[in-house]
Amino acid sequence: MALPGLAISTDRGQLTGQGLEGFYRAGRRVLSRCQIRVAGREPLAVQARATAADRARFVATARVSQGGGPDPDVVVERTRHADGTEHIRLHSAATRPLRLPVEVALGTDLADLGAIASGRAGPELPASVHDSGLRWSCAVGGASVTADPPPADALASAGLLRWEFDLPPGGTAGLELRVRLDGAGPLRAVGHAATSPLASARATGDHPAVQPLLHTSIEDLQSLLLRDPAHPTDTHLAAGAPWRCGLAPADALMAARMALPLGTRLAAGTLRTLARTQLRGQTTGSGMIPGPRRDAGAHLPPGCTGTEATLLFPVLLAEAFRWGLSQQETEELLPTAERCLGWLRAAVGERPYLCDPQPGGPARCETQAYAHRAAVLGADLLDAFDRPGGPGLRQWARELRTAFREDFWIEDRGGGRPAAARGPGGRLVPHLGATTAHLLDTGLLGGGEQAPGLLDRVQTEQLARLLGSPAMDSGWGLRGLGAKEAGYNPFGHRSGAVRVHETAVAVAGLAAAGYEREAGSLLRGLLAAAGTSFGHRLPEMFAGEQRTDGSAPLPHPAACRPAATAAASGVLLLSVLAGIRPDVPAGTVTLRPVHSAPLGEIGLTGLRLAGAPFSVRVSRLGLAMVEEAAEGLQLRA
Numbered sequence: 080m081a082l083p084g085l086a087i088s089t090d091r092g093q094l095t096g097q098g099l100e101g102f103y104r105a106g107r108r109v110l111s112r113c114q115i116r117v118a119g120r121e122p123l124a125v126q127a128r129a130t131a132a133d134r135a136r137f138v139a140t141a142r143v144s145q146g147g148g149p150d151p152d153v154v155v156e157r158t159r160h161a162d163g164t165e166h167i168r169l170h171s172a173a174t175r176p177l178r179l180p181v182e183v184a185l186g187t188d189l190a191d192l193g194a195i196a197s198g199r200a201g202p203e204l205p206a207s208v209h210d211s212g213l214r215w216s217c218a219v220g221g222a223s224v225t226a227d228p229p230p231a232d233a234l235a236s237a238g239l240l241r242w243e244f245d246l247p248p249g250g251t252a253g254l255e256l257r258v259r260l261d262g263a264g265p266l267r268a269v270g271h272a273a274t275s276p277l278a279s280a281r282a283t284g285d286h287p288a289v290q291p292l293l294h295t296s297i298e299d300l301q302s303l304l305l306r307d308p309a310h311p312t313d314t315h316l317a318a319g320a321p322w323r324c325g326l327a328p329a330d331a332l333m334a335a336r337m338a339l340p341l342g343t344r345l346a347a348g349t350l351r352t353l354a355r356t357q358l359r360g361q362t363t364g365s366g367m368i369p370g371p372r373r374d375a376g377a378h379l380p381p382g383c384t385g386t387e388a389t390l391l392f393p394v395l396l397a398e399a400f401r402w403g404l405s406q407q408e409t410e411e412l413l414p415t416a417e418r419c420l421g422w423l424r425a426a427v428g429e430r431p432y433l434c435d436p437q438p439g440g441p442a443r444c445e446t447q448a449y450a451h452r453a454a455v456l457g458a459d460l461l462d463a464f465d466r467p468g469g470p471g472l473r474q475w476a477r478e479l480r481t482a483f484r485e486d487f488w489i490e491d492r493g494g495g496r497p498a499a500a501r502g503p504g505g506r507l508v509p510h511l512g513a514t515t516a517h518l519l520d521t522g523l524l525g526g527g528e529q530a531p532g533l534l535d536r537v538q539t540e541q542l543a544r545l546l547g548s549p550a551m552d553s554g555w556g557l558r559g560l561g562a563k564e565a566g567y568n569p570f571g572h573r574s575g576a577v578r579v580h581e582t583a584v585a586v587a588g589l590a591a592a593g594y595e596r597e598a599g600s601l602l603r604g605l606l607a608a609a610g611t612s613f614g615h616r617l618p619e620m621f622a623g624e625q626r627t628d629g630s631a632p633l634p635h636p637a638a639c640r641p642a643a644t645a646a647a648s649g650v651l652l653l654s655v656l657a658g659i660r661p662d663v664p665a666g667t668v669t670l671r672p673v674h675s676a677p678l679g680e681i682g683l684t685g686l687r688l689a690g691a692p693f694s695v696r697v698s699r700l701g702l703a704m705v706e707e708a709a710e711g712l713q714l715r716a
Contacts, residue, residue: 080302080320080641081133082269084161087321090127092137092157096186096203099195099321102163104260106324108195109163109222111203112186112238113256115155117169118143118179122155129614132298132641133161144173153179153246161302163258171246179244183256185224186238187215192321206235212256213238221261226254269304269314276314276344277301278687282653285679285699288606289653291615293683296649299616299641300338304345310355313348316647319619319639328353328370328388330643333580336395337647339402340654342687346399347408353392354415364436366422368392375443376559376573377566378510379500382443383436390449392419397456398523400463403663403689403709413464420457420472423450427475431482432501441500444487445514448533451479452522455530463525463664483533494541497534511551511561512573513581515542519588527660527669527715529591539592546585547597554626555608556582557601562625569623569633576620576635579605583648587655590673599677602652606678608632609649617645656681657697663689667715668708674701688712 080086085103094100094113101111115122122139129135136158140151152173158166171177190200204215211229215222230240244252269275277300282293300316305326307313316334318327335349358364370384393416400409427433432442433450454476458469487498489509497515498507519542521532534542545551550561556577560567568575582605589598604626609615612632619642622633639645656678658671668688676699684694684707691709698704705714 081161082303082305082317082320082324084133084163085320085324086135086159086161086163088135088159090137091124092127092139092159093121093124096188099192101187102258103192103321104163104263106192107219107260108188108190108192108200109260110185110187110224110258111190111200112184113165114184115157115167116182116184117141117153117155122153123151129616130158132295132302135159143177143179144175153177165256165258166253167256168251168253169244169246170251171249173246174248176248177246179246179252180241181244181254182239182241183226184237184239185213187222189215189217189219189222191219192324196322203238206238208233208235212240216261223259223261225257225259227257228254269301269306275301275304276342276348277304277338278341278685278692280341280650280683280685280687282681282683284681286606286681288610288615289678289681292606292609292649293653295615296617296646297341299646300334300341300643300650303641303643303646307348307352307355310351313351314345315349315352316345316643319642319645322637322639323642326352327384328356328368329384329391332388332391332395334643334647336391336398337580337583337644337651339398340650340659340683340686340688340693342690343399343402343404346395346402347404347412350392350396350399350412350415353388354412357415357418359418364422366418366420366425368419374572376512376571378508378574379441379443380435380437382446386433386436386446387449389419389422390446390453392416393453393457393460394449394522397460400460401523401525401663402661403687406664409460410464413460413466416457416460417466417468420453420461420468423453424471424475431479431486439503441502441508443500443514444497445517447479447483447487448517448520451476451483451533452520452530454479456522456524459524459530480531480533484535484538487533488538494544495538496545497538497542510564510566511545512564513551513557513559513578513585516546516557516581516585516588518542519592520584521588521591523660525662525665527662527667527671529660540594543589543592543594543597546589547594547600549625552597552600552604553577553623554604555621555623555632556605557585558623559620562623570635572620572637575623577605577608577623577632578620579617579642580619580644580648583651587651590655590658591671595673595675595677598655598673599675602655602677605648605652613640615649616641617649618642619645653681653683654686657683657695657703659686659688659693659695661688662715663712666711667713668693668705669715670695670703670705672697672701672703676701682706 618640694707
C-alpha cells in the first residue's frame with residue numbers, strides 16, 4: 080500500500096475478485112480481477128513476498144513444452160505496485176524457441192470498500208475496448224486498464240486481453256498493466272515524496288529482529304501517510320489498512336507521538352489538521368476534537384475516541400516542543416491546546432473524575448490517566464509560554480491523584496489492582512485489562528523528567544507485577560483482558576487479544592518506572608511475534624493465546640495490517656531501550672537506557688532531534704552513548 084493506493088491478493092498473485100482482492104484507490108475497488116494464463120494454463124505459484132510496503136513480487140512457473148518431463152520451462156514474475164501498476168515478465172528456460180500465447184482476464188465492480196466488506200459489492204460491470212485495454216463505467220464513475228505493449232486482441236465481452244510472444248532459449252518478454260480511476264491523476268504517495276515528514280532511521284544490534292522491525296515500521300508509516308486535501312503541506316497517518324484508510328483522530332495523534340524520534344513534522348501536520356476540526360462556539364462540546372465511538376469489550380459501554388483525541392492534543396504538542404518543534408509552530412497551535420484543556424476543566428466541573436459524556440457514563444481508568452497527563456503536561460506547556468492556567472491544572476491533577484489512589488484501587492489477597500472503571504454511585508468494574516498500562520504512561524516534562532503518575536510507588540509496583548504475570552503476558556505481548564477474567568476471549572478486540580500499541584505503552588511505562596524484567600519480557604515476546612508470524616509488519620492486534628514451545632501467534636481476521644499505531648510502536652519499542660528524553664528548548668537531552676539491555680547491544684542512527692540527525696548506541700552493559708547530535712545540544716546527567 081501507498082495511500083490512497085492499495086492492492087490486496089492472496090499469495091498466489093492472481094486477483095480473482097473473491098473477498099477483498101483487488102486494486103483500490105481512495106477506498107474504491109478499481110480492479111477486482113486480474114488473472115494470467117500462459118499457453119492456456121494458470122501458472123503454478125511458487126513464491127510471494129512483499130519487497131517493500133508499496134509493492135509485492137509473485138513468482139509462478141509453467142510447463143509448456145510437450146514431453147519435456149516435470150521441469151517447468153517458463154517462469155512468470157509479477158511485480159505489483161500499490162499505485163495500480165503491474166509488471167509481468169516471462170522468462171524461457173526451454174532449450175528451443177517458444178511461441179507463448181498469454182491472456183489476462185480483467186474485471187471490476189467499482190464497489191467501495193464498505194460495500195465489499197459487508198457483502199454488497201454487486202456483479203462485475205460490462206467492459207468496453209478502450210485505447211490499448213479495457214474500460215468500465217457505472218453511476219459512481221469509471222476505470223480503465225491500459226497495456227504496454229498493446230494486446231494483439233481485446234475481447235470486451237469476456238474481459239480478455241491477448242498477446243503472443245516469441246521467446247528464444249533463455250529469452251525474456253514483458254508487459255505492463257496500468258489501472259486508473261477516471262478523473263484521478265497518477266498516484267503520488269505522500270510517503271515517497273522528497274518532503275516526507277519521517278526520518279529514514281536505521282537500527283543495528285545483537286538481536287536479529289531489530290533492523291527489520293525498524294525498517295518495516297518506517298516503511299509502513301510512510302505508506303499510511305495522507306495529506307489534508309485543503310492544506311496539502313499538512314500530513315497525517317491513516318489508521319490502517321484495509322478497514323480504516325482515513326483519519327482516526329485518536330490513532331493519528333497516538334501514532335505521531337510514538338513516532339517523535341523520527342522528527343516533529345508528522346506531529347505538526349497532524350496537530351494542524353485536527354486543530355481545524357475542533358468544535359467551537361458556545362456548546363457543551365466546545366473545545367473537543369470529535370471522534371467516533373469505539374467498542375470497549377464485554378464489561379463497559381463503547382468509549383468516545385473524541386475524548387481521547389482531545390486529551391492527546393496538548394500532550395503531543397508539549398512533547399513535540401521538547402523534541403524540537405519550533406517555538407513559532409508551537410505558539411500557533413497553543414490556542415487549540417488551551418481550548419482542549421478548557422474543555423477538560425468544563426467537562427470535569429466540580430467532580431474529581433472525567434466521566435464518559437453520556438448521562439450516567441462511567442469514569443474509565445485510562446481516561447483518568449489521559450486527563451491527568453494532559454493537565455500536567457498542559458500546565459508545563461502553558462508555563463513555558465507564560466500563559467495563564469497552569470497552576471489550576473496542577474491543582475486539579477493533585478486532587479485527581481489523591482482521589483484516584485483511594486477510589487480506584489481494589490484491595491485483594493493478591494496485593495490489589497486498579498479498577499477498570501468507576502460507575503455511577505461508585506460501583507467499581509474490577510476486571511484487569513491492558514488499559515491499565517496507560518497509568519504508567521505519564522508523559523515527558525522539561526529537564527528530561529517523567530511526569531508524576533496517578534499511582535503511588537507501592538501501587539505502581541503491584542501493577543508492574545500484574546502486567547508481567549502469565550495472566551496478562553501471553554508470551555507474545557500484553558493481553559487486552561487477563562486470561563483469568565470473566566469474558567476473556569483470546570480473539571476479543573478489547574477482551575483478550577494482544578493489542579500491539581498497548582503492549583508498547585506497557586513496555587515504555589514499565590521501563591521508565593524501573594521494572595525492566597517485566598518490560599523486557601513483553602518486548603522480547605512482541606519481537607518474537609513480529610518475526611514468527613508477521614514478517615516484522617505488526618498488525619494492530621492478534622490473538623492472545625498463550626505462547627508454548629513450537630507455537631506461533633494467531634492472526635486476528637479483523638485486524639488492520641499495517642496499522643499506524645502498530646507501526647509507530649516499532650519506533651517506540653526500540654527508542655525506549657535508549658531512554659531518550661529531550662528538552663530542546665533547554666538545549667539538553669537525557670539518556671535513561673534500559674540497563675538490563677534485553678536485546679543486547681543496539682544502535683539507532685538517523686533519528687531526528689532538534690531538527691538534526693541524532694544517533695545513539697546502547698552497549699550490552701546497558702550504557703548509552705550519543706554518536707551524533709545537533710550542534711550545541713548538551714547531554715544532561
